[in-house]
Amino acid sequence: MIRVLIADDHPIVRNGLRGAFAGLPDIEVAGEAANGREAVDEAVRLRVDVVLMDLRMPEMTGVQAIAALARTALPIHVLVLTTFDSETDVLPAVEAGATGYLLKDTPPEELIRAVRAAHRGESVLAPSAAGQLMGRVRRPTGLALSGREREVLQLVADGASNREAARLLFISEASIKTHLQHIYDKLGVRDRAAAVGEGYRRGLLR
The missing domain is CATH 1.10.10.10 (Winged helix-like DNA-binding domain superfamily/Winged helix DNA-binding domain)
Known part of the structure; x- marks a missing residue:
């Protein structure tokens, strides 16, 4: 069973996401959080597997919460779910440790697949988010890959x-x-x- 935490400061959004996972045999919504600080605390307390993280939240931003969860060294994967896909949003989230980045208009079936993929540790990027990464000014490599x-x-x-x-x-x-x-x-x-x-x-x- 994949335990999911929904972190978003809008109750309507949280309710809608909870409904998207209702009745699935392999995914359960273990909890909710209305701000970034609560997201970190609840994710750790509930030992969830995947956090659906909004970026623009009070008390602690989504990026700050992602970084805080990364520092716990717990096997918690963060899947960003937001309305923002600019470079200033995508890159900090990925750099902080987000496993995936999706937009809130993602169809429910794709979101469900993304949660399962994130649980496996696979990266899931919306096309626009991938485009932001590809468009980043490239710099010479340091350590060489084979x-x-x-x-x-x-x-x-x-x-x-x-x-x-x-x-x-x-x-x-x-x-x-x-x-x-x-x-x-x-x-x-x-x-x-x-x-x-x-x-x-x-x-x-x-």
């Missing part, structure tokens, strides 16, 4: 799961996971979404 690591990173950026990447590269899923860990270490990141963001910024992705 050719195979760059192939894996490109497939991740294209939205491939570990299984799909393994099939396309004719290697095992375990090898994909090993390559991803090496990529994280070299890029100084902790998850797939951050690796993709850093990859675009360093000019490693097309």
Whole structure:
């Protein structure tokens, strides 16, 4: 069962999201939060798996809350769900540790798939958010990735799961996971979404 926390300062939005997950056999809404500080406290207290995080909230912004959750080192994945998709919104959220970034007009079925993907640690980016990362001014790379690591990173950026990447590269899923860990270490990141963001910024992705 995937335990989800809904963090949004608008009760109507929280109610709508709760309804979207009602009756699903593998997802339950474990709690809600009306501000960023409450989101961090409730996510830790309830030991949730995925947080649906709005960015513009009182007391603590979504980005600050994402960073605070990252510092706990708990296996909590944050899926940003917002109406804002500018570079000044997308990049800080990804850099803070968000696993995914979606807009509030995302259809319910896509949101459900995104929660499941986020729970697996897979990056989920709305097309506009991915475009912001791609449009970022690229800077020269520091630590070099191997050719195979760059192939894996490109497939991740294209939205491939570990299984799909393994099939396309004719290697095992375990090898994909090993390559991803090496990529994280070299890029100084902790998850797939951050690796993709850093990859675009360093000019490693097309």
